[in-house]
Amino acid sequence: MNIINELDAAIVMKAKKSWWEHHPKTAHSVTDFSFEEDGKYFGSCLRKQYYDWKEVEPLWETINPTRCYAREFGSYVQKFVEDLLALRGFLIQKEVKLPPIKIEGLTKPLHGRLDDILSRADTMDRTMVEIKSCHGRKFNSKQFGIMYHGPTRENVYQLGMYKKYFPETIQNHHLIYFSREDFNRRDFVDTENMWVPTEFDFKYWVMLEDYLANKVLPKRTYRANADKGRSAFPCSWCDYDSVCWEIHRELEGE
Numbered sequence: 001m002n003i004i005n006e007l008d009a010a011i012v013m014k015a016k017k018s019w020w021e022h023h024p025k026t027a028h029s030v031t032d033f034s035f036e037e038d039g040k041y042f043g044s045c046l047r048k049q050y051y052d053w054k055e056v057e058p059l060w061e062t063i064n065p066t067r068c069y070a071r072e073f074g075s076y077v078q079k080f081v082e083d084l085l086a087l088r089g090f091l092i093q094k095e096v097k098l099p100p101i102k103i104e105g106l107t108k109p110l111h112g113r114l115d116d117i118l119s120r121a122d123t124m125d126r127t128m129v130e131i132k133s134c135h136g137r138k139f140n141s142k143q144f145g146i147m148y149h150g151p152t153r154e155n156v157y158q159l160g161m162y163k164k165y166f167p168e169t170i171q172n173h174h175l176i177y178f179s180r181e182d183f184n185r186r187d188f189v190d191t192e193n194m195w196v197p198t199e200f201d202f203k204y205w206v207m208l209e210d211y212l213a214n215k216v217l218p219k220r221t222y223r224a225n226a227d228k229g230r231s232a233f234p235c236s237w238c239d240y241d242s243v244c245w246e247i248h249r250e251l252e253g254e
């Protein structure tokens, strides 16, 4: 018996179960928001979103288990941070859902689930928190590390959507990064050391809805990785890589 093989089989099985729990899709997800800044594309690849909407199931037998472990570790880090905050007396609302939001110009609603709302028994103030776990270089890299460049644009926009669309008044908005490699920690606070936008251009989701209505597979839309020179970097954690690069290779977008 090889126990690593057993673990790998279990983590892929968990990923498959989670995939089915999130399908069929009924709304655009805050975490998929795609946008442009300075002529660069940010956010989730449109083709990946198309596959999600069309319920194209990943080829599970080709999935690299390390990708699935990384996702699960993110959840454990979030729980770990929440437990520590609870020890400091915070009351914590976890995994708080946005109600489905109708966006002008889109046929499908927007939905999302923010990580936490913190409060204390002795004050009315409430704090919205998004917790991001990451590898050490995400902190330290001079090319893209948050110590030098601030929080990622995707994370900031994500928090912006929760700030804008959450139906109750929340006074404070934080993005917390926690490195699961060298335990660096960093707290970014709206208007203190980051600026969280509340205006959004939904043009990529308008395009996506056209693709879906016309059953046209979108071209691959993603930003090449800045540091490693790998042009298909987001594909290395995308569950559709085999479908996209092998089965649909010859279709539009190649």
Ligand code: SF4
Residues within 6 Å of the ligand: 045, 046, 047, 048, 049, 220, 221, 222, 232, 234, 235, 236, 238, 239, 240, 241, 242, 244, 245
């Ligand atoms: S494998 Fe890459 S190009 Fe294809 S859907 Fe995923 S992120 Fe997009």
